[in-house]
Amino acid sequence: MAYSQTNSSPPGGAPRPTTSLAWETLLDLSPARPGGGGTATGATPRASSDRPGRDPLHRRLADALRDAVRQGRVPPGATLPPSRELATTLGVSRWAVTEAYGELVAEGVLESRTGAGTWVAAGLVEPRAAATHPGGGAGATTSRGSAAGAGADRRPPWAPPPRRRFDLAAGVPDLRHVPRTAWVRAVREALADAPDVALGAADPSGLPELRGLLAGHLDRARLVRSGANGILVTHGAADGLARLARALRGAGHVGVAVEDPGWVRLHGVLRGAGLEPVPVPVDEDGLDVDRLASLRTGGAPVRAALLTPAHQFPTGVALSPARRERVVAWARDVDGLVVEDDYDAEFRYDRRAVAALQGLDPDRVALLGSLSKTVSPALGLGWLVAPAAWLDRLAPVASAPSTVDQLALARLLASGAYERHLRAARARYRRRRTALLDALAVHLPGLPVTGLAAGMHVLLELPPGSRADDVARAATALDVTVAPVSRYRAAGATSSGREAPHGPEDQVGPREPEALVVGYGNLADARVDEAVARLAAAVHQG
Numbered sequence: 339m340a341y342s343q344t345n346s347s348p349p350g351g352a353p354r355p356t357t358s359l360a361w362e363t364l365l366d367l368s369p370a371r372p373g374g375g376g377t378a379t380g381a382t383p384r385a386s387s388d389r390p391g392r393d394p395l396h397r398r399l400a401d402a403l404r405d406a407v408r409q410g411r412v413p414p415g416a417t418l419p420p421s422r423e424l425a426t427t428l429g430v431s432r433w434a435v436t437e438a439y440g441e442l443v444a445e446g447v448l449e450s451r452t453g454a455g456t457w458v459a460a461g462l463v464e465p466r467a468a469a470t471h472p473g474g475g476a477g478a479t480t481s482r483g484s485a486a487g488a489g490a491d492r493r494p495p496w497a498p499p500p501r502r503r504f505d506l507a508a509g510v511p512d513l514r515h516v517p518r519t520a521w522v523r524a525v526r527e528a529l530a531d532a533p534d535v536a537l538g539a540a541d542p543s544g545l546p547e548l549r550g551l552l553a554g555h556l557d558r559a560r561l562v563r564s565g566a567n568g569i570l571v572t573h574g575a576a577d578g579l580a581r582l583a584r585a586l587r588g589a590g591h592v593g594v595a596v597e598d599p600g601w602v603r604l605h606g607v608l609r610g611a612g613l614e615p616v617p618v619p620v621d622e623d624g625l626d627v628d629r630l631a632s633l634r635t636g637g638a639p640v641r642a643a644l645l646t647p648a649h650q651f652p653t654g655v656a657l658s659p660a661r662r663e664r665v666v667a668w669a670r671d672v673d674g675l676v677v678e679d680d681y682d683a684e685f686r687y688d689r690r691a692v693a694a695l696q697g698l699d700p701d702r703v704a705l706l707g708s709l710s711k712t713v714s715p716a717l718g719l720g721w722l723v724a725p726a727a728w729l730d731r732l733a734p735v736a737s738a739p740s741t742v743d744q745l746a747l748a749r750l751l752a753s754g755a756y757e758r759h760l761r762a763a764r765a766r767y768r769r770r771r772t773a774l775l776d777a778l779a780v781h782l783p784g785l786p787v788t789g790l791a792a793g794m795h796v797l798l799e800l801p802p803g804s805r806a807d808d809v810a811r812a813a814t815a816l817d818v819t820v821a822p823v824s825r826y827r828a829a830g831a832t833s834s835g836r837e838a839p840h841g842p843e844d845q846v847g848p849r850e851p852e853a854l855v856v857g858y859g860n861l862a863d864a865r866v867d868e869a870v871a872r873l874a875a876a877v878h879q880g
């Protein structure tokens with residue numbers, strides 16, 4: 339195999355290897371390809387019925403290309419020949435090539451951009467699978483304990499899961515619909531129009547105009563009560579919490595109550611600032627706030643709590659109205675602080691929007707917000723709404739994100755483009771959620787599904803006797819990314835990245851139901867049914 343490096347690269351990308359490959363040898367389009375002829379995993383529940391003896395040519399081409407990518411024979415980032423050129427090389431119609439490319443772009447195997455060509459997406463090869471099964475690709479790893487399955491859970495809980503064809507990971511927004519054009523235009527215009535003085539050292543709290551626009555947006559969308567001065571622009575929720583945590587430690591706090599299960603990455607952030615995350619259980623009304631009053635760590639009462647009131651992560655429940663009142667009253671009583679992680683509250687479907695807790699008492703509730711769910715974590719932009727009493731302690735440690743990015747976001751907010759994007763995303767996720775629920779009803783009838791009123795994930799309870807860890811591992815071998823709830827347990831996760839222990843017998847805290855967190859944010863609509871069919875196969879195996 340020969341690759342030659344060239345300097346051709348899509349806008350903003352690193353130079354990609356272009357292919358001087360013998361494509362006609364690499365891509366076997368015969369009707370009954372050895373080890374192929376099906377979808378990328380031979381374990382597809384419906385592979386045999388979907389792929390009878392003779393598939394149309396564009397299908398066979400898509401299958402052959404997909405196999406070549408999975409087996410590492412065409413590496414991530416490699417550009418594909420223009421459709422006309424590949425059609426001539428292979429002696430097929432150009433239509434067959436564009437159809438095959440289109441199918442693989444929809445699956446996330448390839449990426450393409452007008453004017454920049456088509457290339458292999460990053461992160462799709464599973465090296466051990468390829469090495470162990472040189473002829474079979476990821477599809478050969480179907481048994482439990484296979485290369486793909488066995489190594490699947492050795493990452494720290496906050497590490498992004500490896501990308502698989504059927505992405506049921508929680509908390510990943512639809513990366514096919516990042517508003518790239520609007521963002522690029524906003525950045526270009528912001529940089530072109532910015533006065534020289536704006537390109538000098540920036541206010542570490544963020545640009546005043548952006549903070550004002552965020553205050554307006556949060557007031558309209560979340561009933562947040564704050565002026566521009568109460569808002570700091572951050573690199574995201576984790577950064578906002580890191581700033582707050584340093585200030586809390588400086589003010590003598592030693593522990594912070596956290597939800598269990600919860601988003602454990604933020605527990606590591608707390609530990610990094612010298613604070614102990616103290617787990618508090620979650621039930622169908624959200625965090626058990628009555629436990630807060632008696633909570634102590636390091637010999638001192640706990641006077642701060644981090645929670646996701648609008649849509650608890652990962653159970654999906656909303657904090658009940660009574661508990662909303664009680665948690666704020668507790669913060670007043672103990673002269674403490676509630677930190678509200680408002681991570682995906684913009685996406686709410688069939689129940690009335692739950693306003694931000696911050697609006698109940700802006701002196702006692704700080705709010706963390708971020709573009710990571712609404713647009714993309716790649717932008718690294720967020721905000722922290724802080725009570726006036728904390729502002730002075732926060733500002734000196736702050737370093738703001740790029741001025742140009744802040745100006746771009748300000749433009750999107752001012753023009754209404756951000757709200758339009760939110761509306762379109764909300765409609766898309768709502769449709770996909772319906773498709774997911776329909777597919778679950780067909781392939782896994784009777785299993786309880788909860789936490790579906792908002793966000794981009796649901797909780798799927800498993801049948802008695804199933805272990806969520808085993809099901810997630812079996813799903814991995816079927817090319818499906820999905821996480822057990824245990825991945826988000828507070829007990830056992832540490833700042834050093836040690837993972838929560840696996841299996842009920844290892845559990846330190848109260849026993850939780852065996853359930854999976856099923857995300858649908860980054861799942862192509864066309865893949866929903868097959869993803870759930872595969873998940874059902876994993877449930878039956880696991």
Ligand SMILES: Cc1ncc(COP(=O)(O)O)c(C=O)c1O
Pocket residue numbers: 509573574575576577601646651679681707708709710711715720
């Ligand atoms: C519960 C929760 N909060 C917040 C965030 C966003 O964090 P950040 O803005 O640091 O990317 C995430 C992202 O995964 C999350 O799952």
